[in-house]
Amino acid sequence: MTVTIKDVARRAGVAQSTVSLVLNQKENIHEQTRLKILKAIKELNYHPRRSARGLATRKSNNIGFILNTQFFTQTEPFYTKVFLGASFEAIKHGYYVLLASVDDNFDPKKSLPNFLLERHVDGVVLAGRVPDSIITYIRQQDIPIVLVDYRVDHFATHAVLIDNLNGAYEAVSHLINQGHRRIAFVGGSCHHPSIQERYDGYKKAIGVLGSHNELNDKLVDLREEESSPQIGFDSTKKLLSLKPRPTAFFTVNDAVAIGCIKALRQSSLRVPEDVAVIGFDDVEWGLHMDPPLSTVRVFKEELGATAARKIIHIIQNKTTVIEKTIIGTELVIRESCGGMRTKDKYEF
Amino acid sequence: MTVTIKDVARRAGVAQSTVSLVLNQKENIHEQTRLKILKAIKELNYHPRRSARGLATRKSNNIGFILNTQFFTQTEPFYTKVFLGASFEAIKHGYYVLLASVDDNFDPKKSLPNFLLERHVDGVVLAGRVPDSIITYIRQQDIPIVLVDYRVDHFATHAVLIDNLNGAYEAVSHLINQGHRRIAFVGGSCHHPSIQERYDGYKKAIGVLGSHNELNDKLVDLREEESSPQIGFDSTKKLLSLKPRPTAFFTVNDAVAIGCIKALRQSSLRVPEDVAVIGFDDVEWGLHMDPPLSTVRVFKEELGATAARKIIHIIQNKTTVIEKTIIGTELVIRESCGGMRTKDKYEF
DNA sequence: TTTATTTTATAAAACCGTTTCGAAAATGAC
DNA sequence: GTCATTTTCGAAACGGTTTTATAAAATAAA
Known part of the structure; x- marks a missing residue:
């Protein structure tokens, strides 16, 4: 047959x-x-036949892709794009990508992606914040790991990262160059390293280009929760109570920007005439928002593709030297951060 | 070891x-x-070990998921959600899902998803419109098939379908019940059976609830191209030139609705005060649009999950009797289709 | 009760379709 | 004709499942 x-x-x-x-x-x-x-x-x-080959070589030619379950409930399928990028890149090299998710409070002794137990993958990509315990477990099994959009300082791991610092720096610089002096930093989860880095970029821009006393903690609203439009809304409402109010809002990502703009509108502030907004990530619908959202583009598919290439390279070459790859971002100026009116410029 | x-x-x-x-x-x-x-x-x-088992049983415990490459370029990751639904459902049953895509003009003699050649999947799910040739090919290999959101009348295939007819019927009925009499049907690709069915639902509602002479071809704008915001924009602009202009727009999906609303706004028409709009699909950002988009919700993950269950069942039971499953929709009323003002109601 | 027969539980062997490795065969150089 | 060097071959893994054989236990027949 x-x-x-x-x-x-x-x-x-x-x-x-x-x-x-x-x-x-x-x-x-x-x-x-x-x-x-x-x-x-x-x-x-x-x-x-793959399974025959796999049996003989002890290689599956599959790679695992693990992410935190809670990211699926998020508004924007950020990591889904990363997955797609990885998936299609892997195919080019003869690999398939198997998707799995783990809970934040997961216990390797109880539940594990089956592909790890059944030797069904030759390496895994971990996307976004994942529990330490799973990293530890996978290393014990001698399965190569690459992290995407996550770093753990106490583990030496291969990683593909976003240039959050620079992305945020450029965005906030742009706002400063437009004359803004009260720039708010809006609502993200302080636990994710990427958010921290965006915050650092914000501070750096203000520190370098602004005057130091403009670096005002009151203008920053970091949260415990995962970022979302709701968080953006709440955060913005809170920041609007400041006097004088911020003239620009740099949001931790586009989902937050949505909520932010909604809050601004509810307070009868016009974007961009009265207030400038810049997001982060560049999600699909940002282009179709009213006004179209200025943002920092993250190359999500590219992150995934790079991670795929990297894990495959490690699998095939037993590379041992750890390296982190940082993927650049791109400031996308649309309408939500348009130039300030003269009136505002001299408001303070 | x-x-x-x-x-x-x-x-x-x-x-x-x-x-x-x-x-x-x-x-x-x-x-x-x-x-x-x-x-x-x-x-x-x-x-x-999976590969050992796979070799002995001639089963991979993987299922393939194939979709048309061009759907990836679409605005909204509709099929991505279907994939995720399938993927996580499959895991529950001990299967993994391998993703692949095929071009519209693909030739089985030249390029094929490798998992088909290497016996790396036990069955495949085909999502959305795919070329006939690949269906024919896979059947020849005696690999079970389930279609999702696609039907081919000249093939007897298992399928999981959206209740497009009823979804559209309910949406348009709602508009009619609100007093609308000139309801436009906006811009979709006439090639996809789902679009055709939505069109049928539209006609049915008007035929049943309206008076028959309100069934006016001029109010319908079907296109050759894949639906997109751009199509929605163009289509709406064209329909707005009718006299008297339509008072409501039923768009073939949410992506089209975006373009539609943009066009309406450009013509200084307010949504929903001057014009009502209802979309289809219920994509994430519909909720955050201004105004929040009324739409017909499609349970995308459920489509995928159902397809996964079905293909697995076929694989394990060698079922031979063909069955199609139709998944219901849900009319989601938000603000874009609000009640009409009295003035409009008596306009004609 | 003894013997034949069937049932049940385990063991042994064959097989799934590759890769790998040591040995054999072929080739070429001298 | 001998010795190296290529090239090819045969058999043994790889880690399971499945079929067949066998021993033990249970049941039926004499």
Whole structure:
């Protein structure tokens, strides 16, 4: 029924081990027999079966992609894009990506992605904040790891990261250059390193370009919860009570920006005429918001693709030297941060 | 190093075949030896290796998920959600989902998802419109198929479908009940069966609840291209030139609704005061639009989950009787279709 | 009770479709 | 003709499942 390496060998008149050798591009195959075998392969339309190969080589040619369950409940499928990027890049290299999720409070002794137990993956990509315990567990199994958009300082791990610092720096610089002096930093979860870095970029811009006494803790609203439009709304409402009120809002991501703009509108403030807003991430619908949202573009698919390339490289080369790759961002100026009116500029 | 079935057998003092028997829950195992073996399994933390199992059983315990490449370029990750639904449902049943995409003009002789060639999946889910040729090919390989959000009338295939007809019917009925008499049907690709069905639902509602001469071809704008905000914008602009202009717009999906509302706004028409809009799909950001978009909710994850359950069932039971499952929709009334003002009601 | 027969539980062997490795065969150089 | 060097081969893994054989236990027949 299904054609095996044996059939190919028979038709080509060679041993199956020889077929295997040409299949795996090994040395020392006489060109003539190589062609003979290739011909037989083509004629029979032969394709080696993955599980057989996997058994013999102890490689699955799959890679696992694990993320925190709670990210799925988020408004914007940020990590989904990362996954897609990884998935399609992996295919190019002959790998498939298996998706799994873990809870924040997960216990390796009780529940684990099955692909880890069944040796069904050769390496895993961990996306976003994941519990330490799973990192520890996977390392014990000697399965290579690459983190995406997450770092753990006490683990030496390969990682693909967003240039949050610079992204935020550029965004806030832009606001400063437009004359803004009271720039609020709106609502993100202080637990995620990426958010911290965005905050650092904000501070740096104000420190470098503004005057230092403009670095005002009151203008910053970091939260415990995962960022969301709701958080953005609440956060903005709170920040609007400041006197004088902020003239610009740099939000920790686009989801927060949505809530932020909603709050501004509810307070009868016009964007961008009265207040400037810049988000982060560049999600699809930012373009269609009213006004179209200025933001810091994150190359989500590229993050995933890079992680895929990296884990595959590690798998194939047993690389041991740890390296972190930082993917740049791009400031996307649309309408939500338009130039300030003269009146505002001299307001304070 | 890695613990195999042999180790378990040795420790339990039985033959490995016996271990295999309890692993696979077969009959005729003395309870006492069963427990003994289970104990050994637990103590050694043994997990059968997938590729070994796969080789022996000729099953991969993977399922393939194929969709049209062009859907990835679409604004809203509709099918991505379907994929996620399928993926997580599959995990519950011990399967993993492998993602692949095919071009519209793809040729099975040249390029094929590798998992098909390498017997790496036991069945596949095809999402959205896919070329006939791939369906034909997969059937030849005797690999079970389930379609999601697609139907091909000349193939008898299992399918999971959206109740587009009823969804559209309810939405348009709602508009009619609000007093609208000139309801436009805005911009979708006439090639996708789902769009056709939504159109049918629209016609049915007007036919049943309206008067028949309100069924006016001029109010309908179907396109060749895949639906998008741009299409929605163009389509709406065109429909607005009608005299008298439509008072309500039923768009073929939410992406189109975005463009539609943008066009309305550009023509200084207020939503919902001057014009009502209802979309379809219920994408994430519809809730955050201004005004929040009324729409017909499609349970995307549920579509995927159902497809996963179905394909797994077919794989395991060799079911042969074809069945189509239709998943209901839900009319979500938000603000974009609010009641009409009295003035408009009597306008014609 | 003894013997034959069936049932049940376990063991042993064959198989799934590859890769790998040591040995054999072919080739070439001297 | 001998010795190296290529090239090819055969058999043994890899880690499970499945089929078949066998021993032990249970049941039925004599």
